[in-house]
Amino acid sequence: MSRNTPWIILLCKFSDDPGMSTLRSIADYAAFFAGDDPDSIPSYWRDISNGELDLVTGTEISPWLQLKQKRSDHKGLDTRKDLFQWAKAAGRDAGIDFGRFFGVTVFFSVATDLFGTSDSPHVVCDLLSSPAQIQQEYGHAYGLKHSRSVVNPIDYRNPFCTMSSMIFGTDDVVFRRVDPTFPGRWGASGPGLCSPYVLASGWLPEPRSVKVASNGRYPSSTLLDLSPLGDMNPTHPQVAVVDFDTPQSVRYCIEYRRGGWDRGIFYDPIVLHQVRADGLSYYAGLIRPFKAGSGGDATHPLPAVSAGKWYVDQQYDLSVEFIAMSPDRGMVTLRIAPAAGARTLSVRGIAASKLQLTGSFSIGNQVLTRKEEPLRGRLIDLLGR
Ligand SMILES: [Zn+2]
CATH class of the missing domain: 3.40.390 (Collagenase (Catalytic Domain))
Structure with a gap:
C-alpha cells in the first residue's frame, strides 16, 4: 500500500x-x-x-x-x-x-x-x-540527508547516491570523474539512492534484505546471491547487511548496482556503504566485476567477467569476494567473510590465475626458486593494487 x-x-x-x-x-x-x-x-x-x-x-x-x-x-x-x-x-x-x-x-x-x-x-x-x-x-x-564517503566524510561525496548529486563520483578512486547520471528525456537523471537510505526510509520490503551473521568483530563466511538494488521484481535479496561493534559500531550495507535509474553507472559495481552512529551513509568502496580499462555501455561493451576480485576493509574485519555473475547480469554471487581468510584466498587466486603458480604451494618459495625478477615484480604489483 x-x-x-x-x-x-x-x-x-x-x-x-x-x-x-x-x-x-x-x-x-x-x-x-x-x-x-x-x-x-x-x-x-x-x-x-x-x-x-x-x-x-x-x-x-x-x-x-x-x-x-x-x-x-x-x-x-x-x-x-x-x-x-x-x-x-x-x-x-x-x-x-x-x-x-x-x-x-x-x-x-x-x-x-x-x-x-x-x-x-x-x-x-x-x-x-x-x-x-x-x-x-x-x-x-x-x-533524507546528504550522503558522504569514508575517505572524505563530508557531504556530497558518495558516488552511488542521489543524495550526493552535483559532485558525486569524486571519491571513487577507480572511476574518478565518471558521471553516474544518464541523459534521460528531461536531462541528466539518476543515480538511485544508496541502500542505507532506502532501508532507513522503510522502502525495501523485509525479505529483500539479508542479515549476515556476525559476532560484532567479523562476519561468518557466507555465500549469497544479490539482485540489483533497483530491480523491481528481484529474484534474490538486494542488500546484505553486516553489523560490527569493533572497532566501532557500524552497519555495512552491500548492494549490486545496475540498470534502471542506475544505468548511468555502466560498469555494474558491487558497492559497500557504512551506516555510522550519526545515521548518515558513507560510501566505503566497490568491487568492479569486469577487467580494468574496459567500458560498458552500448558503444563500449564489457569484456568477460573476471572472478576473484574482492574488497578488503582496512579497519573492520570484513572481506567481500566477487564469485560470479549470471549471464544476463541480473544476479551476482558474493562471499562475505572475515578479512584474513579473503587475503589468503585472493593471494592464491592471483598466484593461480595470473602467475600460473599452483599446487600445494608456497608462493614465496616458488617465486624465489624461479629467480625470475619480472615475476617477483608482477606479483608485488598485483598484490599492491
Ligand atoms: Zn542537497
Whole structure:
C-alpha cells in the first residue's frame, strides 16, 4: 500500500521576467513533475521507494504565476526562505488551497536557486536545474540527508547516491570523474539512492534484505546471491547487511548496482556503504566485476567477467569476494567473510590465475626458486593494487 503525497507545482515568473524562449510547455512540466512519464520525478521516487511513494495522485500544476517581486529582489541565501513565501502568495492569489498538498514545488523561469527541505516540505528549482539535482531536493523533502564517503566524510561525496548529486563520483578512486547520471528525456537523471537510505526510509520490503551473521568483530563466511538494488521484481535479496561493534559500531550495507535509474553507472559495481552512529551513509568502496580499462555501455561493451576480485576493509574485519555473475547480469554471487581468510584466498587466486603458480604451494618459495625478477615484480604489483 503506497503513501500518497500530492504536490502542487507552482510555475513562477518574476514581475520583470523578460520571457525566455528556452521554457517548455506547461504540458511538458506537468509530464515531468506531475505525471508518470518514465523519466518523471514521480516515477523516480515511486521506483526508488519500491512503490511506497505515490507522487502522482492528487498532484497538480499551476499556470504561470506572476510574482510581485522583481528578479533583483532575490539576494542569494539572504532571501532563500522568501522565495517560497513569494511563490505561495502568488499561488494563494490564484486561488490555490495549499492544505490539500503534501509538498510545494516552486519552479522559476530564470536561474534563481536550488534547494529542498522537509520543513513544510518544499523544493525550489529553476530552468537550469537537472532532473538529478531536483531528484535530490525531493529527497530532502522526504527527510533524507546528504550522503558522504569514508575517505572524505563530508557531504556530497558518495558516488552511488542521489543524495550526493552535483559532485558525486569524486571519491571513487577507480572511476574518478565518471558521471553516474544518464541523459534521460528531461536531462541528466539518476543515480538511485544508496541502500542505507532506502532501508532507513522503510522502502525495501523485509525479505529483500539479508542479515549476515556476525559476532560484532567479523562476519561468518557466507555465500549469497544479490539482485540489483533497483530491480523491481528481484529474484534474490538486494542488500546484505553486516553489523560490527569493533572497532566501532557500524552497519555495512552491500548492494549490486545496475540498470534502471542506475544505468548511468555502466560498469555494474558491487558497492559497500557504512551506516555510522550519526545515521548518515558513507560510501566505503566497490568491487568492479569486469577487467580494468574496459567500458560498458552500448558503444563500449564489457569484456568477460573476471572472478576473484574482492574488497578488503582496512579497519573492520570484513572481506567481500566477487564469485560470479549470471549471464544476463541480473544476479551476482558474493562471499562475505572475515578479512584474513579473503587475503589468503585472493593471494592464491592471483598466484593461480595470473602467475600460473599452483599446487600445494608456497608462493614465496616458488617465486624465489624461479629467480625470475619480472615475476617477483608482477606479483608485488598485483598484490599492491
Ligand atoms: Zn542537497
